[in-house]
Structure formats: C-alpha cells, structure tokens
Amino acid sequence: MKNVVVIGAGPAGILAAIAAKTINNNVLILEKNEKIGKKLYITGKGRCNITNYSPIEDFFPMINSNSKFMYSALYNYTNMDILNLLESYGLKYKVERGNRVFPYSDKSSDVIKTFNKILLDLNIKVKLNEDIRYIEKQDDVFRIYGKTNKYESDFLVIATGGISYPATGSTGAGHKFAKNFGHSVTKLNPSLVPMEIKSNYLKELQGVSLKNIELAVKVDDNIICKEFGELVFTHFGLSGPIVLKASNSVPENKNNIIISIDLKPKLDLETLDNRIQRDFAKYSNKNIENALDDLLIKKLIPVVLKESKINCFKKVNQITREERLRLINTIKNLKFELVGLRPIKEAIITKGGISVREINPKTMESKKIENLYFAGEVIDIDAMTGGYNLQIAYSTGYAAGKSIKEKSNE
Ligand SMILES: Cc1cc2nc3c(=O)[nH]c(=O)nc-3n(C[C@H](O)[C@H](O)[C@H](O)COP(=O)(O)OP(=O)(O)OC[C@H]3O[C@@H](n4cnc5c(N)ncnc54)[C@H](O)[C@@H]3O)c2cc1C
Missing domain, CATH: 3.50.50.60 (FAD/NAD(P)-binding domain)
Known part of the structure; x- marks a missing residue:
C-alpha cells in the first residue's frame, strides 16, 4: 500500500x-x-x-x-x-x-x-x-x-x-x-491588483461604482492598455474588474503613469456635445451642478465640474462654449496620477x-x-x-x- x-x-x-x-x-x-x-x-x-x-x-x-x-x-x-x-x-x-x-x-x-x-x-x-x-x-x-x-x-x-x-x-x-x-x-x-492613485476627490468618490466605462493606462502619454467595463473607487484609489485586469500592463519602475477614464466611451465627441447641448437647452435656467443628472451619476458631477474648471453654481445659460468643450474633454478623459499598485498581499x-x-x-x-x-x-x-x-x-x-x-x- x-x-x-x-x-x-x-x-x-x-x-x-x-x-x-x-x-x-x-x-x-x-x-x-x-x-x-x-x-x-x-x-x-x-x-x-x-x-x-x-x-x-x-x-x-x-x-x-x-x-x-x-x-x-x-x-x-x-x-x-x-x-x-x-x-x-x-x-x-x-x-x-x-x-x-x-x-x-x-x-x-x-x-x-x-x-x-x-x-x-x-x-x-x-x-x-x-x-x-x-x-x-x-x-x-x-x-x-x-x-x-x-x-x-x-x-x-x-x-x-x-x-x-x-x-x-x-x-x-x-x-x-x-x-x-x-x-x-x-x-x-x-498580479490582478488594485491601483493607488493621487487625487483630491478620493473621499467624495469612495464607494462609487462605474459601469460601462473605458479605462486607459498611459505611460509618457502613450496608451499601453485599454479596458472596458466596471470599476470601483476605494479609499486608496481604484479597484474592480477592469482595474485588476489593467494592473497587469503597468510597467515596473516607471513614473508618469496616468489612468484615464472615459465616462462615456460609446459617445464620440460630437455626439456627446450634441447630447450636452440638448440637456443644456432642457435645463437652461438651472445651476450647472443640477443640469447633468441625465448624463452622470450624482457624486461624479462636482468632480467633473471642478476638473473642467467650471463653477458649480453657474447658470447653464451662462456656460461658455469653451467651458462646455472643457466639460466634454473631462468626461472623455478624467485623469488620475498612478501612485503605484497595491501590495502583493492584496x-x-x-x-x-x-x-x-x-x-x-x-x-x-x-x-x-x-x-x-x-x-x-x-x-x-x-x-x-x-x-x-x-x-x-x-x-x-x-x-x-x-x-x-x-x-x-x-
Ligand atoms: C479575493 C480573491 C478572489 C478570487 N476569485 C477567483 C475566482 O472567482 N475565480 C478564479 O478562477 N480564481 C479566483 N481567485 C484565484 C484563486 O483563488 C487561486 O488561484 C486558487 O485558490 C489557487 O489554488 P491553490 O490550491 O493553488 O492555492 P490556495 O487556494 O491558496 O490553497 C493553498 C492551501 O495550502 C495551505 N497551506 C499553505 N502552506 C501550508 C503549510 N505549510 N502547511 C499546511 N498547509 C498549507 C493553505 O492554508 C491553503 O489552504 C481569487 C483569489 C482571491 C485572492
């Protein structure tokens, strides 16, 4: 035996x-x-x-x-x-x-x-x-x-x-x-590990889960990986399926890595602009912070506006073309600096x-x-x-x- x-x-x-x-x-x-x-x-x-x-x-x-x-x-x-x-x-x-x-x-x-x-x-x-x-x-x-x-x-x-x-x-x-x-x-x-990012918005965004978005990892402005799907903001940065997947492409010992999130990957710039202009017409007398609910989840709105350098309390009918274009740009390219990957135990x-x-x-x-x-x-x-x-x-x-x-x- x-x-x-x-x-x-x-x-x-x-x-x-x-x-x-x-x-x-x-x-x-x-x-x-x-x-x-x-x-x-x-x-x-x-x-x-x-x-x-x-x-x-x-x-x-x-x-x-x-x-x-x-x-x-x-x-x-x-x-x-x-x-x-x-x-x-x-x-x-x-x-x-x-x-x-x-x-x-x-x-x-x-x-x-x-x-x-x-x-x-x-x-x-x-x-x-x-x-x-x-x-x-x-x-x-x-x-x-x-x-x-x-x-x-x-x-x-x-x-x-x-x-x-x-x-x-x-x-x-x-x-x-x-x-x-x-x-x-x-x-x-x-391998397959969450990402730590530098951001002033982590407190506001903690727990926010985004579906159907596109995440790109950029090294020295070159896109090295793109993933479509779901991510979650945590107290240290980003987690969720597409973040774990993308973590495998992050090179070791490299600085200047940017994580870029396209919040509306299915809309090209022109379609997104038309969509926003329609929302602006519908909510022309509201403050801009109350005019984006059809497009973005509530917790993201102040973050996107700050990143676009638009005053939250500005009336929609006073938003300039430049401000609108900045808003579109942020929605298509919400950027965070990568601090690093979380440790192997995670x-x-x-x-x-x-x-x-x-x-x-x-x-x-x-x-x-x-x-x-x-x-x-x-x-x-x-x-x-x-x-x-x-x-x-x-x-x-x-x-x-x-x-x-x-x-x-x-
Ligand atoms: C949070 C999380 C979620 C995951 N989800 C999935 C998923 O949904 N699908 C998927 O495919 N994979 C998933 N994985 C990966 C998957 O769990 C691992 O690939 C898999 O468990 C590896 O199996 P293993 O038997 O080799 O090792 P383990 O599952 O780690 O088992 C090793 C065992 O050996 C024992 N051991 C270690 N040292 C000693 C010792 N000295 N003496 C006695 N016993 C010892 C340990 O206690 C442990 O029970 C996930 C992993 C994590 C961490």
Whole structure:
C-alpha cells in the first residue's frame, strides 16, 4: 500500500488528492487552516467563479505566464471535467456574462461543501490545523514535519498556493520547500491588483461604482492598455474588474503613469456635445451642478465640474462654449496620477513561483526529485480573472494526482 501526502487543501491540493486515490494507496491532505478551501471561500466575491465555460483553446490567451506549459494539463482535465465532477455530487451551476461559471446558489460555500462530500466519499483523509514546517527525502521516503507530528509518504504533492491574501493560508511555504529540494523560484509579483492613485476627490468618490466605462493606462502619454467595463473607487484609489485586469500592463519602475477614464466611451465627441447641448437647452435656467443628472451619476458631477474648471453654481445659460468643450474633454478623459499598485498581499494572484522548466508539464512531477509533485498557484503560472486561475489549480492538481495513481497501481 502506497502513502500519498498532499500539502494544502485548496482547489489544487483537493483535485490532486481526488485524482490520486485508488484502492492501492492511502491519501492524506495536510492543511494548516481549521477548514479546507479558505481562499476558495472568498473567490468571486463569495460567489466563486468556478471556471470558464469557453472552449479550452480560448483559455490560453487568458494565461499571462507560461501558457504553453498548461497545454497538456488543461486538455486532460477540462472545465467540463470539473463541472461534471461537481454536478455528479449535486452542485448545480449557471453560466454568466463572459462565460463565467458560478454555483447556482451564488455561494462559494456550496462548492466547498461539495468538495468535502467528494473527499469523504473517496475516503481521503484530511488533517486540519497541521502547519507543515519542514520536508526531507531519505531512502525514497518523504518525511514531513508539522509542529509536533511527523508523516511519511511515498509520494508528495506541494499545493500550498502563492503569497497573496496570506490570511487564507498561502504564505509561501511551498516556495521554501521547493528551494530546499533544489528548485528555482521566479520573482514573486502581484498580479490582478488594485491601483493607488493621487487625487483630491478620493473621499467624495469612495464607494462609487462605474459601469460601462473605458479605462486607459498611459505611460509618457502613450496608451499601453485599454479596458472596458466596471470599476470601483476605494479609499486608496481604484479597484474592480477592469482595474485588476489593467494592473497587469503597468510597467515596473516607471513614473508618469496616468489612468484615464472615459465616462462615456460609446459617445464620440460630437455626439456627446450634441447630447450636452440638448440637456443644456432642457435645463437652461438651472445651476450647472443640477443640469447633468441625465448624463452622470450624482457624486461624479462636482468632480467633473471642478476638473473642467467650471463653477458649480453657474447658470447653464451662462456656460461658455469653451467651458462646455472643457466639460466634454473631462468626461472623455478624467485623469488620475498612478501612485503605484497595491501590495502583493492584496493581489488576486501571485505572478511567479516554482519555475516550470523544472516540472514535467504532463504530470507536474519535479524533474529533480522523483515522486515529488507541484500543483496550483505555487507554480509560476497566472491568468486573468474569469475562472481561469481556479481551472489552472484543478488541472495541475489532476495531472499530479493521475500520475501518482498510475504509479500506485504499478
Ligand atoms: C479575493 C480573491 C478572489 C478570487 N476569485 C477567483 C475566482 O472567482 N475565480 C478564479 O478562477 N480564481 C479566483 N481567485 C484565484 C484563486 O483563488 C487561486 O488561484 C486558487 O485558490 C489557487 O489554488 P491553490 O490550491 O493553488 O492555492 P490556495 O487556494 O491558496 O490553497 C493553498 C492551501 O495550502 C495551505 N497551506 C499553505 N502552506 C501550508 C503549510 N505549510 N502547511 C499546511 N498547509 C498549507 C493553505 O492554508 C491553503 O489552504 C481569487 C483569489 C482571491 C485572492
């Protein structure tokens, strides 16, 4: 009987354990938290964007680092495979905008409950509150040390995650273990992270959510990225889907980066001017601050007027042509200076990790240490939002587990 130990009960470790289990082995997951899937619980704002429903070939452009490495793993364990598994244990799901898949209940806890059911059904043991400190391999056996307990195994999967949101348990232990086994770890950087901006309006704008707007990142006046969709103002700056996406294009060590927001991307300058002139005719006797409600959300109006250098109390019928053109210009190009990206602990995902050059892409086995495997975010792979990162965790976990199962049956 072979012994398999998986460190980490995130989606990668869980899938590795599920795929590894056969009657010829014991599979044990060691997890330092008091429950499984602590990060999974907060995914998709508590709704868990389980995966993406697009065809697998559409996943590769969404993977920012080492997409080719994922080829075999993704085709061998697809989005439909994880959905079929979860569905077979009773989880209903739905597909939303951008092919993002969510549990039908909108509760990530239901995904975790389903994983718990599967682990129980397959007789996979989970030891919670077990923080692994040190690992070594002697005479073909892995010795795995917790604070007080010691474990031995024939196969070991390291699925300890990256270093973002460390309160969920991902504190970089796996990188340390891998280094001790002679693996290289590429530089760890934040990916999909909010932006800090310099602005006098943060207090007024905090909590304001803007939909259907266009955000551009400009370096030395050159646009390096444009994103359309939703953003949110926070106490430090900007967050929300398009900000996280755009954060990946922000170059390191560059000053003079401007974030420009087009509040009306669907209207060109002329159409917007006509629209404003119609509103001005309708509200000609009002103060300008009360004449823009049809066009802009309330909290934005004083900000846009200040940026356009127009007195809020000026009567609409006294607004000059120059002032109107300045207003249009601000609406199409509301500018903020970027101070920087928020720290890695606030990033959705860690860019960088255990180098893929030292891992077999078909099995996730170490090319340096036999029977040692890696899975999930601990590896140097990261993707955009949309369910792709979780799919990477399942697919790499599955690849590792499948290889262990085959070896256990030999
Ligand atoms: C706020 C937020 C929202 C997200 N939303 C989505 C989304 O909707 N869809 C999507 O695709 N991706 C999303 N992601 C990314 C996704 O959560 C991760 O890519 C995924 O969880 C990585 O899985 P993993 O199993 O590799 O690592 P993790 O989920 O981080 O799991 C690693 C586990 O290992 C345990 N561990 C670590 N060290 C030790 C140790 N020494 N001993 C024992 N146990 C240890 C940890 O406690 C943890 O439970 C989101 C991330 C964040 C932060």
